[in-house]
Amino acid sequence: xxxxxxxxxxxxxxxxxxxxxxxxxxxxxxxxxxxxxxxxxxxxxxxxxxxxxxxxxxxxxxxxxxxxxxxxxxxxxxxxxxxxxxxxxxxxxxxxxxxxxxxxxxxxxxxxxxxxxxxxxxxxxxxxxxxxxxxxxxxxxxxxxxxxxxxxxxxxxxxxxxxxxxxxxxxxxxxxxxxxxxxxxxxxxxxxxxxxxxxxxxxxxxxxxxxxxxxxxxxxxxxxxxxxxxxxxxxxxxxxxxxxxxxxxxxxxxxxxxxxxxxxxxxxxxxxxxxxxxxxxxxxxxxxxxxxxxxxxxxxxxxxxxxxxxxxxxxxxxxxxxxxxxxxxxxxxxxxxxxxxxxxxxxxxxxxxxxxxxxxxxxxxxxxxxxxxxxxxxxxxxxxxxxxxxxxxxxxxxxxxxxxxxxxxxxxxxxxxxxxxxxxxxxxxxxxxxxxxxxxxxxxxxxxxxxxxxxxxxxxxxxxxxxxxxxxxxxxxxxxxxxxxxxxxxxxxxxxxxxxxxxxxxxxxxxxxxxxxxxxxxxxxxxxxxxxxxxxxxxxxxxxxxxxxxxxxxxxxxxxxxxxxxxxxxxxxxxxxxxxxxxxxxxxxxxxxxxxxxxxxxxxxxxxxxxxxxxxxxxxxxxxxxxxxxxxxxxxxxxxxxxxxxxxxxxxxxxxxxxxxxxxxxxxxxxxx
Numbered sequence: 257x258x259x260x261x262x263x264x265x266x267x268x269x270x271x272x273x274x275x276x277x278x279x280x281x282x283x284x285x286x287x288x289x290x291x292x293x294x295x296x297x298x299x300x301x302x303x304x305x306x307x308x309x310x311x312x313x314x315x316x317x318x319x320x321x322x323x324x325x326x327x328x329x330x331x332x333x334x335x336x337x338x339x340x341x342x343x344x345x346x347x348x349x350x351x352x353x354x355x356x357x358x359x360x361x362x363x364x365x366x367x368x369x370x371x372x373x374x375x376x377x378x379x380x381x382x383x384x385x386x387x388x389x390x391x392x393x394x395x396x397x398x399x400x401x402x403x404x405x406x407x408x409x410x411x412x413x414x415x416x417x418x419x420x421x422x423x424x425x426x427x428x429x430x431x432x433x434x435x436x437x438x439x440x441x442x443x444x445x446x447x448x449x450x451x452x453x454x455x456x457x458x459x460x461x462x463x464x465x466x467x468x469x470x471x472x473x474x475x476x477x478x479x480x481x482x483x484x485x486x487x488x489x490x491x492x493x494x495x496x497x498x499x500x501x502x503x504x505x506x507x508x509x510x511x512x513x514x515x516x517x518x519x520x521x522x523x524x525x526x527x528x529x530x531x532x533x534x535x536x537x538x539x540x541x542x543x544x545x546x547x548x549x550x551x552x553x554x555x556x557x558x559x560x561x562x563x564x565x566x567x568x569x570x571x572x573x574x575x576x577x578x579x580x581x582x583x584x585x586x587x588x589x590x591x592x593x594x595x596x597x598x599x600x601x602x603x604x605x606x607x608x609x610x611x612x613x614x615x616x617x618x619x620x621x622x623x624x625x626x627x628x629x630x631x632x633x634x635x636x637x638x639x640x641x642x643x644x645x646x647x648x649x650x651x652x653x654x655x656x657x658x659x660x661x662x663x664x665x666x667x668x669x670x671x672x673x674x675x676x677x678x679x680x681x682x683x684x685x686x687x688x689x690x691x692x693x694x695x696x697x698x699x700x701x702x703x704x705x706x707x708x709x710x711x712x713x714x715x716x717x718x719x720x721x722x723x724x725x726x727x728x729x730x731x732x733x734x735x736x737x738x739x740x741x742x743x744x745x746x747x748x749x750x751x752x753x754x755x756x757x758x759x760x761x762x763x764x765x766x767x768x769x770x771x772x773x774x775x776x777x778x779x780x781x782x783x784x785x786x787x788x789x790x791x792x793x794x795x796x797x798x799x800x801x802x803x804x805x806x807x808x809x810x811x812x813x814x815x816x817x818x819x820x821x822x823x824x825x826x827x828x829x830x831x832x833x834x835x836x837x838x839x840x841x842x843x844x845x846x847x848x849x850x851x852x853x854x855x856x857x858x859x860x861x862x863x864x865x866x867x868x869x870x871x872x873x874x875x876x877x878x879x880x881x882x883x884x885x886x887x888x889x890x891x892x893x894x895x896x897x898x899x900x901x902x903x904x905x906x907x908x909x910x911x912x913x914x915x916x917x918x919x920x921x922x923x924x925x926x927x928x929x
Contacts (some may be wrong), residue, residue, distance in 0.1 A: 258636075268558055269472070272819075273566055273603045276837045278889050280408060280668060280669060280670045280696065281669065281696055281731040282724075282728055282731040283669075283731075284671075284728065284914045284916070284917065284918060285314070285912055286665060286669060286724075287312065287617075287724055287910050287913055288312045288313070288314040288414075288664050288910055289312075289662075289663065289691075290312070290617055290644060290662060290724060291309060291310060291311045291661040291662060292310050292614055292615065292617065292637075292646075292661065293307050293308065293309060293614075293637050293645045293646055293647045293661065294307070294308045294309070294310055294321075294344075294615055294625055294637060294645060295344065295345065295346065295625050296308075296625060296626070296627055296635040296636060296647055297346045297347065297348055297635070297639065297777040298328065298348075298627050298628070298629040298633060298634075298635040298649075299348055299352045299577065299629065300348060300350060300351070300352045300629060300630045301352055301629065301630065301631065302328055302629035302630065302631045302632075302633035302651075303327060303328055304325055304326070304327055304328065304373075305325065305326050305327075305328055305635045305647065305649070305658070306323055306325045306336065306346040306355060307323070307324055307326070307346075307635070307647050308321050308322075308323060308324075308326075308344055308345075309321060309322050309323070309324045309335075312740050313340055314450075315911075316501070317485070317909055317910055318339070318340075318359055318909075319342075319908070319909075319910065320338045320340055320341060320342055321342050321344055322335055322336070322338060322339070322341075322343050323336040323337045323343045323346055323357055324336060325373075325465070326647070326658055326659075328633060328635070328649050328651075328658075329656075330649075330656060330658045333658070333659070333743065334519065336355075336371065336376065336456075336650075337357075337359065337361060339361060340508045341359060341360050341361040341368070341652060342358075342359060342360050342361075343357055343359040343361060344357065344358050344359070345356070345357055345358045345390065345391075347391065347392065347393065347794065349393050349394075349397045349709030350395055350397050350854070351397055352373070352375055352392060352886075353372065353374070353397075353399065354368070354371065354372055354373060354457070355370070355371045355373055355447070355834070356368055356370055356371075356391060356393070356400065357369050358387070358388065358391075361797050362794065363382060363727055365385075365387070366387035366388070366629035367380040367381075367382045367384075367387075367388075368380065368381050368382045368388050368391055368400070368402065369381070369452075370457065370459075372702050378458070380459075381400065381455060381458075381459040381460075382402075382455065382462060384404060384462065385406070386404050386405050386406070386407075387405075387452075387676070388402040388403070388404045389402065389404055389405070389450060389474070390402065390403060390405045390474040391474075391475075392444045392475060392476045392477060393457075393477070394457075394477045394481045394571070394788055394849060395477055395479060395481050395679070397457060398425070398456065398457055398483055399454055399455070399456060399457060399481070400454070400455050400456075400457055401452065401453065401475040401477060401484050401770045402452075402453050402454075402455070402462075402475070402648035403450045403451065403452055403453070403473065403474060403475060403486075404450065404451065404453055405448055405449070405451075406448050406449060406450075406451045406464070407445075407446055407447060407448040407449050408430070408447045408448045408449070408481050408817075409447065409587065410446075410447035411431055411433045411434075411447070412431055413430075414431070416428050418923070419605075426464060430444070431855065434495070434667060434743070435495045435496075435829060435830055435923040436827065436828060436829075436830070438826050438827045438873045439827050439873065440872065440873040440874040440903050440904045440905075441873075441903040441904065441905060441908070443727050443871065443873075445764065446911035449468070449469060449470060449471050449472075450471040450472050450473075451464055451466045451467065451468075451472055452464075452465040452472050452484060452486065452506060453464070453465060454465045454484075459698055463482070466506070466510065466513075467508060467509075468490070470488055470489065470490050470494065471488060471489070472486050472488045473486050473487035473488055473524060474486065474487070474762050475506070475527055476527070476528055477882075478505065478528060478532075478634050479528055479529070479530070479531070479532025479683065480532065481508075482507065482509065483505045483506055483507050483508055483509065483707065484505065484506040485503060485504070485506075485516070485523040485526045485528065485535060486499050486504055486506065486526070487502070487503055487504075487523060487526065487537075488501060488504060488505070488524070489500070489501040489502075490502070490504070490513075495830055496830050497520075497830075498828065498831050499521060499522045499542055499831070500520055500542065501519065501523055501524055502515050502516070502517045502518065502523050503515070503516040503517045503523045503524075503526055503535070503537055503555075504516060504591070505601070507885070510566050516535070516555060517537075517539070517555075517561060519539075519541055520541065520542050521540050521542035521548075522537055522538075522539050522540065522542070522550075523537055523538070523539035523553075524537065524538055524539065524577060524891045525537055525538045525573070525574065525696055526673075527575045527576060527577055528577070529577040530577065530579060530580075530581060530630070531580065531581035531583035531635045532607055533556055533557060533581050534554045534555065534556045534557075534577070534581055534601075534793050535555045536552060536553070536554050536575040536576075536577060536584045537552075537553055537554075537555075537575065538550050538551070538552060538553075538573060538575060539551065539553060544835055544837070545749075545753055545754040545756055545832055545893065546715060546743075546752070546753055546755065546757070546759070546835055546836055547715040547743075547745060547749060547752035548749070549569070549570065549749050549754070550571040550572055550573060550863065551563055551564075551565050551566065551572065552564045552565040552572050552575055552584060552599060554584065554588050554601065554676065556601075558646045559635075560823045562601075562927070563603075564584065564599045564601070564603050564605075565586070565599055565603075565605065566595070566603070567605065567885075568588070568605055569748040570586065570588045570589065570745075570746060570748070571588060571589075571745060572586040572588045572597070573586065573587050573588070574586060574626070574915055576588045576627070576628045576845070578598075578628070578632060579630045579631065579632065581693075582600060582601060583598055583599055583600040584598070584599055585597070585598050585602055585608075585626075585628050585781075586598075586599065586858050587624065587626060589622045589717060589719070589745065589746040589853035590746055591689060591746055591747060592622065592624045592691075592717055592719035592720060592740060592746055593610050593611065593622070593688055593720060593746075594610070594611075594612040594613050594623070594624045594639075594719065594720060595608075595609065595610040595612065596608050596609045596612065596626050596634060596650070597637065598824075608634065608650060609626075609634060609636060609655060611638055611639060611640060612624025612625070612626060612636050612637055612638070612639065613637065613638075613639025613640075613719060613720075613721035613722075614638065614639025614640070614643065614644040614645025614646070614721055615637060615644075616637070616639055616721070616723075617644055617722070617723075617724050617725065617907070617913075618685070618724060618725050618907045618913055619709070619711065619718070619722065619725055619738075619790070619813065620641075620691070620718045620719060620720075620721045620722065620726065620738060621711070621716060621717070621718060621719070621721070622716075622717050622719040622746065624636065624637045624639060625637045625645075629772050632652070633649060633650070633651050634649065634650040634651075635647065635648075635649055636648055636650065637648075638655075638657055639721040639722060640720065640721065640722065641671075641674035641693075641720050641721060641722055642666075642671065642722065643660075643661075643662050643666065643722055644662060644673075644722045644724075645660070645777070646657045646658070646659045646660060646661055647757040666839075670696040670697070671696065671727055671730075672694050672695055672696055672698070672726075672730030672731070672736070673690045673693070673694050673698065674691055674692070674693050674720065675691065675693075675694070676689070676690075676691055676720065677689075677690050677691065677692055677770075677773065677774070678690070679770055679771065679772075679773035681741075681742070681762070681765050681769050681774075682765045682768065682769045683762045683765035683766070683769075684762070684878075686742065686751075686766070687722075687840050688739060688741055688742075688769065688770060688772050689737055689739065689740050689742065690737055690738060690739030690740065691718070691720065691737070691739070692735060692736070692737055692774060693726055693727065693730045693735070693736040693737075693738075694730065694733075694734065694735055694779075695730045695731065695733050695734065696730065696731060700777075700778070700779045701779075702779060703779060703780065703781040703784075704733065704734065704735045704779055704780055704781065704784075704823075705734050705735070705780075705781060705784035705785070705786065705924075705928060706734060706735040706736070706737060706771070706774060706775075706780045706784070706786070707729050707734045707735070707736045707737070707786045707788065707924065708737050708738075708739075708767060708770070708771055708785070708786070708787045708788075708789075708807075709725075709726055709729070709736055709737070709738045709787075709788055709789060709793070710738070710739075710741075710767065710787070710788070710789030710793030710796045711738065711739075711740070711744070711789065711792065711793050712789070712790050712792040712793045712794070713744070713745075713762075713791070713792045714742075714743045714744075714759055714763075714792035714795070714796075715743060715752055716744065716745060716747050716792070717740050717744045717745045717746040717747075718738050718739070718740055718744075718754050719746075723738075725848065725913070725916070725917050726738060728921070729917070729920075729921065730915050732921055732925075734786070734924075735774065735779065735780055737770055737771065737774050738775050739766070739767060741763040741766035741767050741770075741796075742754040742755055742762060742763050742766055743759060743763055743792075751783060751825055757836070757837060757838050758837070758851075759795075759851060760795055760796050760799040760851065760853075761851070761869070762798060763799060764796070764799060767796065768804070770924055771785065771806075771915075782806075782929055783808070784808060784928060784929055785806055785807045785808060786805045786807055786808055786809050786810065786811075786924045786927075787800055787801070787809075787810045788810065788811040788812075788813065788920055789812075789813065790793050790813035790814050791813070791814050791874070791875060791904065792816070793813070794812045794813045794814050794815030794816070794875070795815050795817075795853065797810055797811070797812045797813075798810075798812045798813070798815050798817060798883060799853045799856070800865075801855060801860045801861075801862040801864055802832060802853055802855075802856025802860055802876070803856065803859070805861045805862055807862050807926050808862070808924075808927050808928060808929050809862065809863050809864075809927035809928075810862050810863070810865070810921055811863075811864075811866075811919070811920045811924070812864060812865070812866050812867070812880070812883065813866075813867045813868065813906075813916070813920075814867070814868045814869065814872055814874075814875045814880070814904060814906065815853070815866075815875060815879055815880060815883070816852075816853075816875050816879055817852065817853050817854045817879045817880070817882050818848075818852050818854045818879060818882055819837070819841075819848040819849075819852045819880070819881040819928075820841045820845060820848045820849065820852070821878065822875065822879060823836075823837070823840075823848075824840055824841065824877075825874040825876050825878060825879075826873065826874055826875065826876065827874055853883070853885065854882060854886060855888040857883065857887065857890055858890060860887060860890065860892050861892065862892070862895050862925045863893040863894070863897045863923075864883075864887060864892060864893075865894065865896070865897060865918070865919065865920075865923045865927075866880040866881075866883055866884050866894070866895070866896045866897070867880075867897040867899070867906075867916060867919055868880040868896075868897075868898065868899070868906075869898075869899045869901070869902025869903050869906050869912075870898050870899060870900055870901065870902065870904075870906045871901060871902060871903050872902065872904045873900050873903065873904070874903075874904035875904060877898065879882045880896060881896070884896045896925070897915075897919045898917070899912050
């Protein structure tokens, strides 16, 4: 209770100080006013774009969305759905006359809706008790295939005796015999699996196609509509080999399932060419590396799979065929910038458009969407450091920005300026990329406090995109440094795997060299340094305070503190021990402890706050509790902020994002020298 009241005091103190700022600086409650575009879907003829317009409701603390449609030249931008609900996943029919989407607009249950584009009439084609996951049209637009979770009777070893009439007993105990019994964001896993279904486009009763004890991915129709193609891990040892998925076909005439791939490793995201001659998909040969590049393959008729992106040293995703079946579009990230590329069937690649992003409002992660029409016009989410994702169109080299969703907010809110910076790591002189955000009204002749903010993953990347969290830090007068140290993606497989079985370690020198590089510019006070990060960034923050006392305060968000306990307690033990470590914890406990920030807790003198969601099953709150107790035992000033009901994605509720930023800034303000 003391911690709760202390945090409330800090929050109110910060709210008062933020409210006292000049009105032009970004405010905490501006989080509710930020909007962004996602999942743009361009019509087959390239003339219209449907997109998801995401917004937040301050009264209900919900993330909501509606569908909008606009001509690809930017005219006639209009809503297709309205109201405070969720509408997502638009998919055009092949003839461009109809649209599928998923929404809870009718009665709070997520259903697949069909809309006639000309009249805007719509109706729900599913009335299932569970929400369908993803779906696709048949090529003749008469059928719709989807996958959906189907509950099953859970395993049961014993039964409780019948209670007397009127007696009030506690709920029956849970009997668990699955290795993966919890899932971050979903809680304790219910018995059941994702199965395949098919339904007429005119509605009716969906027909369940599969009934196996495995999960089935998004189904897409073969070009002749005779079968479905999907990805799944149908191997009996799938719990211990979680990445070993294949592509399969399901014959709609007799239910026969046939494997299209058979290599050890993941194969997923099938895309069928309009010509019917090819299937594109994403995968790699699994070598149990911490990071493995996802490659683009095609299967043509009866031939063996062909690798198309072997010369590209970046992971690719979201394959989409061109109209004639001569090549495939794909998405990838290079040096912190997400792009759309194209590869011909002979393996020649080229980049078409960059600056995809803006889907992560909290921190500056590289996340973007795109979609290609039959005449090769690309609709995409345009993201820059100045704004979250807006809608843009690429048309044979010309880029046109269509929306300016936050123009009203940013007309009276001044943002910090973002500057790219490179430096040499003191460990091995490798080049490291980062970005500096300076406060609004920045004066280079002055000295500012600085926050080092570290990304998670660890196999992820930051980029030149908008970040509400870091802009709020800059609005409080901090210079903010964020970076992509070794282990970050978008710099090639070798750079990412510098931390393979060696994380955290020399990423510390990468980050400290970045801090020194910014101090060298002359506008940062070296006596007023702060550090924070979440998930993998929380690991590195805890590692840093065990290595140096140069920071005045630290906030360790949703970290791993003890790798031994994490591997056995997180939501995918069959993955973490095998890909991030050379052996099981009890086979080499010293290796686990050498990489654990807990091992260095006796070195910590920096005032350190812990911040984690109470329902985080990816980096369970027990990790934070261990570090909190250890710091208390060592006499280090510490505090713990627990976000009720929050999973690993703390910011899934707008108020949680506000609470996170408020807590971090209040802790730093308290310890500012």
